[in-house]
Amino acid sequence: MTLISEKGYAGASVEDIAEHADVARGTFFNHFPRKEALISAWVEARQERLMERLALAGLGRCGSERERPSPADGLRQCLAVLGALNEEEPELSRAMLTAWVQTGRPLEEEPYLGEILAELVAIGRARGEIATRLSSEQVGEALRDLYLGALYRWTRRAARSERPGRLSSELASALELVLHGLAVPERLAGDGRVEVLTKWRPPFGNRRPAEAEACRARPGVRGIGAVTAGQLDLALLCDDEGNGVRITVLGPLHGVAGGLSAEIVVDTPFVAGRLTLSLWRSRLTSWAEALDRLEAGEDVALLHVQRGPSVFIHLNGARHCPEVVVEDGLVSMTTVRVPIDLPADWVTTHRALLAAVLDGWDGHLSQT
Template structure:
């Protein structure tokens, strides 16, 4: 006979739900304006939480920002690690990570906007996705898969490329009417953008055009492992 599942105390459940609402509100507001432009009272109002209750969960705005970076970036980065666990080629690991990141941003624009806003900050670059990207680049260089005479610049080039493509995805048509029109370039179907971006990064890191194309055509691993778990549900628009 199965043992009865212990019910979560009401107080603990309310505390967890309040914390999740605060994080969700901080995510939405910082995705729009950046955390520097958001006040604590705006977070509590958006979360429908009393101002004083904020300090039951976070010591400061910096504290909720760090928790948010961990929840959004660190959780996703760890999910990518689980997703690519069976892959031995550092180039494929990075290509899969780029494709999944861009596809998730397509599915979850709010998450994508937060990544664009915070992805280039010094704090975000040294945590979560930033530190995982740097690690994967070093692995690829050590294995001889990537050619990078200046690893820090390669790190910035790869990160900047992904964020630029991600930003373009969030503003459909922004390139169609300008760059692609002036250069007489065909507009890439939205579903192909993650693969084209990953292939470009692979070529930038020294892989041949043929090998890069082969890598990004491979089936992606299942994506369930990258779903966010901090609030019990994905935060979507």
């Protein structure tokens, strides 16, 4: 690798590399079937070093929850490690990055870095510290793109004999822009850094039928979020044991005509979390049919999405009471079962909630 640092990947032939390593050309091919295999070896070694340093920083996949820093600090540390890895061997990093791009590797390899970043984002979403407008995978991919873009610019400046500057500083500045975009404005610190990226909202709100207001008033219900102007609840399932599942329509689905953006909020004394989903008129029609079947005593899927979150209601669950099952089959691959002692008239309440959503968004919804 020393020779590649000096001559660049293209400028160092197999013969040059073998001579520099004091081995025969055939010996080189015993270890590497072709020159391009050096790129794969470098990428694998870089991945190992990255995982080792993340583990030391408490960000390893096997690290305990208590040892982990906050999600925002975790993302900062991850990008700081990436910057340091490149700055420790700047010539080699630039040479191998150039070769990595020229040989088409970004299009062929699995985006392992995006997966690592998505895991950090998912932890923040589960803690209620990162907004849920986008999936963890989308944010992870965006952060990977941010890293690669900064890395490309850093490499290009050096190739033009310009001062490349500190890669780690550029990464830190770019990340702060993203964190500010993810943050709830009220929680930004005075110095511009993000203290906590979002916060839980207390229960249910003030714009719903009287039956839902009675649910909100139950003393055991913990706060799983108040709707704000322009938002409508589609489901309010809660009991006096502190268990709750809420589905809220947030507004139009950005960039997609005829759809609505919504979120599922689960809150129990043991587990809490949020998931985003998209709604269409066809799904709301299926919702109405599911309520009819529930009233007839059938277990149903209130919302079943092949590539997204699903919600099922079992009228006689494992604890011999109604059970709401929330499945996240796309991001966290997690299933949460919430036993909820529902009032006798809860189906009537939810027909009223559905009617309010359909009436409020009738002109916007498509049949997709």
